[in-house]
Amino acid sequence: MDTLRAARYPFLPEAAAFAEKESEGLEQLLSSPSYMDARKRGLARVMGALENHEIPDATLIGTAQDYNRLMEVLSYPYARMLVSVIDDRLLTKKYALAEAVRMNTLLHQDRDSLSTVAADLEVKAQNNPDGTVSIHFADFLRYSYILKAVEWKLINMDVRRGFVRLESTKFDRLLQNALQNRIEDELPLTVPDRFKPFLQADIDHISMVLAETKRRLSPTGGEAVKDGYLPPCIRAIIASAQAGMNLPHSARFALVSFLHALGMNYDQIIGVFAQSPDFDESVSAYQIKHITGELNGTEGYTPPECGTMKTNGICFNPDELCEHIHHPLNYYRIRAREGKQRNAPPAQPAELPKD
Amino acid sequence: MPDRFTKREFGFIPFGRTMQRHLGFTSPEDLRAFLISRVPAHSYYSTAYYRYPAKPVMEEKEWMGAELIFDLDADHLAGADQMTYSEMMVQIRKEMISLVDDYLTSDLGFAPEQVHLCFSGGRGYHAHVRTDDIFTLGTHERRELVDYISGTGLDLDWVFPLQQDAVFSRNLGNGTSVATVHRYRLIPAPEEGGWKHKMRRALGDVCVLLETADPKDIKKEFPSVKGSDPKVLARLGAHLKGAEHDMFARNSMADLDTHEQDLLIKILGQDVAPRLASEIDKPVTPDIKRLIRLPGSLHGKTGLRVTPITRDELTHFDPLQSAVPSCYTDEPVKVTMRRDLSLDILDQSLTLHGETEVPEYAASFLIGRKYADYGWLSERSERLF
Ligand code: SF4
Numbered sequence: 036m037d038t039l040r041a042a043r044y045p046f047l048p049e050a051a052a053f054a055e056k057e058s059e060g061l062e063q064l065l066s067s068p069s070y071m072d073a074r075k076r077g078l079a080r081v082m083g084a085l086e087n088h089e090i091p092d093a094t095l096i097g098t099a100q101d102y103n104r105l106m107e108v109l110s111y112p113y114a115r116m117l118v119s120v121i122d123d124r125l126l127t128k129k130y131a132l133a134e135a136v137r138m139n140t141l142l143h144q145d146r147d148s149l150s151t152v153a154a155d156l157e158v159k160a161q162n163n164p165d166g167t168v169s170i171h172f173a174d175f176l177r178y179s180y181i182l183k184a185v186e187w188k189l190i191n192m193d194v195r196r197g198f199v200r201l202e203s204t205k206f207d208r209l210l211q212n213a214l215q216n217r218i219e220d221e222l223p224l225t226v227p228d229r230f231k232p233f234l235q236a237d238i239d240h241i242s243m244v245l246a247e248t249k250r251r252l253s254p255t256g257g258e259a260v261k262d263g264y265l266p267p268c269i270r271a272i273i274a275s276a277q278a279g280m281n282l283p284h285s286a287r288f289a290l291v292s293f294l295h296a297l298g299m300n301y302d303q304i305i306g307v308f309a310q311s312p313d314f315d316e317s318v319s320a321y322q323i324k325h326i327t328g329e330l331n332g333t334e335g336y337t338p339p340e341c342g343t344m345k346t347n348g349i350c351f352n353p354d355e356l357c358e359h360i361h362h363p364l365n366y367y368r369i370r371a372r373e374g375k376q377r378n379a380p381p382a383q384p385a386e387l388p389k390d
Numbered sequence: 391m392p393d394r395f396t397k398r399e400f401g402f403i404p405f406g407r408t409m410q411r412h413l414g415f416t417s418p419e420d421l422r423a424f425l426i427s428r429v430p431a432h433s434y435y436s437t438a439y440y441r442y443p444a445k446p447v448m449e450e451k452e453w454m455g456a457e458l459i460f461d462l463d464a465d466h467l468a469g470a471d472q473m474t475y476s477e478m479m480v481q482i483r484k485e486m487i488s489l490v491d492d493y494l495t496s497d498l499g500f501a502p503e504q505v506h507l508c509f510s511g512g513r514g515y516h517a518h519v520r521t522d523d524i525f526t527l528g529t530h531e532r533r534e535l536v537d538y539i540s541g542t543g544l545d546l547d548w549v550f551p552l553q554q555d556a557v558f559s560r561n562l563g564n565g566t567s568v569a570t571v572h573r574y575r576l577i578p579a580p581e582e583g584g585w586k587h588k589m590r591r592a593l594g595d596v597c598v599l600l601e602t603a604d605p606k607d608i609k610k611e612f613p614s615v616k617g618s619d620p621k622v623l624a625r626l627g628a629h630l631k632g633a634e635h636d637m638f639a640r641n642s643m644a645d646l647d648t649h650e651q652d653l654l655i656k657i658l659g660q661d662v663a664p665r666l667a668s669e670i671d672k673p674v675t676p677d678i679k680r681l682i683r684l685p686g687s688l689h690g691k692t693g694l695r696v697t698p699i700t701r702d703e704l705t706h707f708d709p710l711q712s713a714v715p716s717c718y719t720d721e722p723v724k725v726t727m728r729r730d731l732s733l734d735i736l737d738q739s740l741t742l743h744g745e746t747e748v749p750e751y752a753a754s755f756l757i758g759r760k761y762a763d764y765g766w767l768s769e770r771s772e773r774l775f
Binding site: 159171173174176177180186188189190191192193194195196197198200289 | 400496497498499500523524526527529534537538541542543545548582583584585586630750
């Protein structure tokens with residue numbers, strides 16, 4: 036058994052086999068002092084993903100390498116249990132991405148493992164003598180379509196008899212997406228209730244940092260949406276909606292996705308429409324749930340940027356701040372920051388940050 | 391018959407009524423029995439496989455995958471309204487052959503037995519691809535395939551990349567040096583695939599034409615250079631005669647001047663690439679929950695059979711010879727032609743005008759395609775409906 040490979044790519048079946056052979060089961064992993072290092076490393080995987088977008092490196096060669104490799108392999112199921120119990124979309128995404136990036140980094144210096152890993156991820160591919168990799172076009176499409184760029188369009192690819200020929204770094208990027216997809220699909224695992232007390236301390240720790248991260252990411256800084264910070268376009272659309280005007284689809288879409296991005300939930304968003312004289316919840320409900328992703332359990336759509344708003348003819352009354360930004364959400368962020376600075380006791384000169 | 395039969399949804403339009411869908415069948419025999427008892431005008435099945443194909447709400451069917459569909463329809467051909475049915479069908483057959491040979495079984499590498507071809511019963515052809523590799527592809531991924539096949543988003547700077555060589559550099563003595571840069575385009579190597587391969591081959595054809603045709607014909611063939619000076623085109627042709635061999639041996643246009651290279655790129659991008667592309671009906675392929683005509687069934691508007699065919703049969707396929715169902719007789723039927731028409735159907739050559747009589751199988755086609763009306767106008771009072 037290649038224990039180094041198992042430790043590097045703990046999602047491989049050989050890692051599971053290694054763990055089964057050398058350890059004493061999940062109960063022990065969760066509770067026994069012998070596995071403290073695995074649990075610590077598991078927590079470090081999740082925290083690294085959350086705070087630094089990466090899984091920190093580990094020493095897998097040299098003194099005590101057998102022990103280190105076993106701990107590394109076991110840290111993987113532990114980390115997955117943590118993420119599963121918290122079951123938060125942002126955390127799961129960040130974690131899956133970080134694990135995938137780590138695999139990508141390791142594969143760079145470890146080309147021998149490439150075909151094993153690709154086969155495990157069910158990616159049909161083979162190495163070519165000239166250093167390029169051929170990947171089946173269907174797998175290429177599956178893992179490239181989120182990389183929206185001309186250089187990833189199939190039509191601009193060297194396609195031969197069903198296989199796309201790629202430079203190896205590009206191929207690695209697709210494998211990364213494949214692992215990320217797989218982990219996102221697999222999580223959350225069902226973690227038995229009797230395990231949860233053992234996980235609680237680590238979960239509390241992660242949850243706290245997660246809440247803080249979310250607050251930082253949110254355009255409203257975790258606070259309620261303030262009308263005064265809304266960009267002119269959104270304000271105009273709200274005004275028309277409340278006056279009972281029939282909104283064109285693009286405006287409705289922009290409004291709902293914008294409010295959703297500010298963190299407003301379904302009830303709050305429908306509240307905006309409810310003030311319209313001919314309000315009909317059954318009509319709006321479906322659209323809102325579709326745009327916010329509630330309908331199919333996704334994250335929903337991101338609101339359109341200013342360019343798109345202009346193209347659609349719904350960039351209403353842009354003001355002087357609008358000249359400096361490219362996205363209505365940034366308008367809100369900047370106004371919110373200005374507002375805070377105005378209220379903060381030692382007033383700082385409000386400087387206009389570049390978008 | 392579609393594979394994975396019990397996972398398909400079926401839909402039918404009975405004569406003169408609206409679509410009845412969300413039907414599932416447990417066996418081909420059940421379906422056959424249904425068809426015989428109801429005789430629908432149009433029969434469809436889902437390209438998708440569902441866990442519960444007969445559930446009435448799409449969300450509850452649980453999509454498991456779908457075959458990959460390509461649809462070519464004469465409606466999309468330029469100038470289709472000026473063509474007779476047979477002319478249209480010859481054109482669209484050419485398109486279909488190119489779709490299969492240049493894309494499906496070559497670039498995309500499908501085996502011939504994975505590509506199921508079908509005359510649609512109307513004015514086109516369908517290709518159904520069935521292999522495990524593609525069943526789970528989503529809408530986005532299928533749209534990329536459409537772009538590939540329809541030539542959408544082709545980046546000519548990828549096909550013919552710009553190369554820059556510093557030819558010499560001169561030191562001015564004060565620490566600055568001046569380099570003369572030679573910029574030219576590369577030509578894809580012969581072993582390269584995809585659109586690079588297509589464009590290298592096409593460039594060869596373009597060169598031959600430029601070398602041999604006179605400027606007037608060149609402009610007719612390549613409208614993108616309509617505004618160019620005929621002398622420039624003639625000079626390019628003469629230049630290519632000497633340079634072409636080296637160009638293709640070195641995979642580079644370095645011997646041509648910038649303007650000549652630009653002309654070639656313009657022709658290739660604007661005139662040639664669209665011709666290499668296939669005219670598939672773009673919205674059909676990405677729709678992973680579509681109903682499509684059931685092979686073997688009748689097309690209620692033409693009376694022709696939705697006919698499965700092999701690639702070899704496609705080469706000479708004529709729907710009016712091979713898709714006329716045997717259930718029609720050759721009993722004479724009175725029709726009134728809306729316009730004069732010659733029609734080769736089965737082994738009959740018919741020249742038709744005004745009030746006439748034709749075999750039943752021809753009548754169903756003529757009336758369905760609105761070339762004729764049922765009965766004789768002069769006996770109108772006899773019409774029952
Ligand atoms: S520039 Fe942007 S933020 Fe400003 S009104 Fe237009 S779309 Fe809205």
